[in-house]
Amino acid sequence: MMEAGYKLGGRYRVIRPVGEGGMANVYLAQDLILNREVAIKVLRLDLQNDPDTIRRFQREELAATELVHPNIVSVYDVGEDNGLQYIVMEYVSGADLKGYIAAHFPISYAEVVRMMTEILAAVQQAHAHGIIHRDLKPQNILVAPSGHLKITDFGIAVALSENSITQTNSMLGSVHYLSPEQARGSIATKQSDIYSLGIILYEMLTGKVPFEGETAVSIALKHFQNEIPSVRKIDAGIPQALENVVLRATAKEPSERYESVAAMTADLKTTLSPLRVGEPKFVSQVNNEETKILPRIDPEQFNTSSAAPTSAATSTAAAPTSAAATTPPSDKNLQAQKQKRPHPWIMIAGLLVAALIIIGGYFVVNQLRPVAVPNVTGMTQSKAESTLIAAQFKVGATTKKSSDQVQAGRVIQTTPAKSKKAKHRSVVKMQISTGKQEYVVKDYTERSYATVAAQLKKAGFKVKRTTIISRSYANGRIVQQSLDAGTRVIPKGKRITLTVSVGASGFSLLDMTNWSQASVQQYAGSMGFTLNTKYDYSSAVQAGAVMSQSPAAGTAVARDAKITVVLSRGSQADGAPD
Structure with missing residues (x-):
């Protein structure tokens, strides 16, 4: 650990440590040349002796200096000081996304989409420059006080990718977001970053990671053996379209994931749209069992097989007890019996149709019957959405409005309003408070x-x-x-x-208390201000003298100012004339 006051590279004075991880230690420092606060990440001592790590570390961080984006922490400098490899970066005050989720969960779905869109924009910029992060996790995403997000550690993740499996502390933090192919030891691709983004989205929606375990290896095994748990089982209010983004991004096979971060962004932005209500759940085609092909049944074969039991039953029921009974009936009699007796399948089909008509009629009547919109005023957006969906309404677009009465992030009102009658599956729009207007x-x-x-x-x-x-x-x-x-x-x-x-010609007003009216008028004429006179009774000030003035004495006034004085009428007991 470096002491406060240490000057790194002859330019950066260390103020205090701000973070410690499996890869590096982070310090807040002052750039003595540009006079600004910076964050300095110093590679851990046990990694400073690996020349391959140092070489990759420097190469990738220099490449990261080309990533200029509002959602990426800027890299200012890379250097070495007495064998210490360090990176100088933009300092972002605030918590990382891991801490933010812990402090603010549950986060409204709209806010999750907004925050995730910023994260995706940063990764898309990196991918456009041929840089794969390889270690995307909430600990590497900073949340500024303004609410905007910035991703860090693009270079250091690459430099340590070969060593991270042996670093227990680092791996335990990263393995929760590790793609199956990385867990198997394969080369990370852009789809690997997309998998990690899907896990981050899962955590933002549920407040926890999908897989836990006592060791890094046990967690890694779950990533390529177990299916991602359903976020809707944890929170039923999450729209299916939003869960589908998680499921597709975290598909086991990279080929089933989004082809690019841009495609994931485009899908994510529409997940809260009413047009996507009722969307079917995303199902992996690779992991499903192959579809079984049933053998074709020939109609004639079906008729023959279905007639056989009937004939047998008839034969058994008509077992002969005498010679006369054994005489076979004529063909005409058999045909007449078949025509009179209804086929059992026809009877069953008729009953099913009747049942369907009754059930369908019941549901149609209930669907057409208007129901009251539930009162979600004052609820958080996520809870209000869950309540509306449970009441069989569709959640429409939300609008934002400041409010002195309703806390930020909670519902002000709905359209239709609470208790109003509306049809099942109709759209309810919400107005969300942004808090008191700044x-x-x-x-x-x-x-x-x-x-x-x-x-x-x-x-x-x-x-x-x-x-x-x-x-x-x-x-x-x-x-x-x-x-x-x-x-x-x-x-x-x-x-x-x-x-x-009051201009250059202004003056400081004198104290006119106890002045006579004539003196006040003479003063007004000499200075040029307009005099306004009022009267009141006073037992302390003699009649005709000034009791008070406005503005007060010593106030700077313009030459054309309007000055009010109150003249005494004397004591009211004296019976002074009005």
């Missing part, structure tokens, strides 16, 4: 105070105005603000102070 403070300097204040008050701010004499800003223009531009705040009840210029 307001992004802008740069208001040099803008008109009257215009800005009106906008801020309408948004819910409490606006306080202070004034200043300025030679640089015209009268009525904002000089500075108490909240910096770019600050995101909930405006309701939030105070913001705007400092406004």
Whole structure:
């Protein structure tokens, strides 16, 4: 472990360790040249002596510097310091996806799709550059405070791919997401990354990995021997279309998986669409038993075989007890008996048709009968979807809206509204809360105070105005603000102070308390401000003198300002005239 303050490569000063794994140790450091925080990943000491690992490590990380994408952690530099191999990367504050899932599960299906789409976009960019990650797992995906995701460790995964099976700690973390072909020792391909992406999606939907075991080997065996458990058995509210993405991405045979990350992305984006409700479950064709071909039955053969038992039964029932009984009936009598007696299959078919008509009629009546939309207001999106599906409604598109009353991620209302009657299988749309509406403070300097204040008050701010004499800003223009531009705040009840210029000709208002009315008028005439006079009773201030003023003494005002003074009428007991 490197101590805080150590200068790596003569440029990066170590601040503190931020992570420790089976492959490398990660430190937060300060780039002394560019004056920015960076993350430095230092290859573990026991791997520093393997020249092949070092060579692959450097080659792949240099290739990773070409991956410029908003969802990929940028690699700034690769170097060596006293035998220590290190990588300098973009520093992303926040948790990894593993910790995020643990802290926020259950995650709404829409949010899972959004997050997974960002992960897929990053992997698609890497694949386009011929780089296969080989070690995709939630621990290698960082979640920024903004909610955006970034994938890391493209190069180090490649460098350590040959050694990871022998590194117990590293393997236990990776084997949960390992493709069957990698578990068998085969070369990893783009489809191997797609398998790992399917396992990550499984974990985001269920909060756990599909296979557990005491050893890495036992888990690896399950990946190429056991079928992926159904996510819908864990959460029945998950749409079948979304489960199908998991099943197809994690198919045992690479040929059955998505041909590319782009194809997986396109499929994932439509999984919550009402058009895909009722989609059949994805079934692997490779793992299914071969279809059995039944032998063709000739109609004549069927008639012969079905007639035989009838003839035998007739013969047995008509066993002779006398010579007269043994006389065979004529052909005409036999034909008449066959015509009178209905065939048993016809009777059974008739009964089945009647039953189907009754059952079908029952279901048709029930399907046509309107039912009340369940009240899902205040539920999480995933729970609301499960409730609607259980009530035999289809879940339609969702819309987002800010709300002061409903917590973020929960349902504000539905269309049709709760308790309204609607047909079975009809579509119910939901409005999801984004929480209290945030307001992004802008740069208001040099803008008109009257215009800005009106906008801020309408948004819910409490606006306080202070004034200043300025030679640089015209009268009525904002000089500075108490909240910096770019600050995101909930405006309701939030105070913001705007400092406004009164121009270069402005002046500081004198204290006019106890002045006579004549003195006040003379002062107004000399300074140019408009005087507004009011009256009130006062036992402390003599009649005709100033009791109070607005603005207060010392306030910077413009020459054309409007100043209000309150003159005393004396004590009300004196009976001063109104």
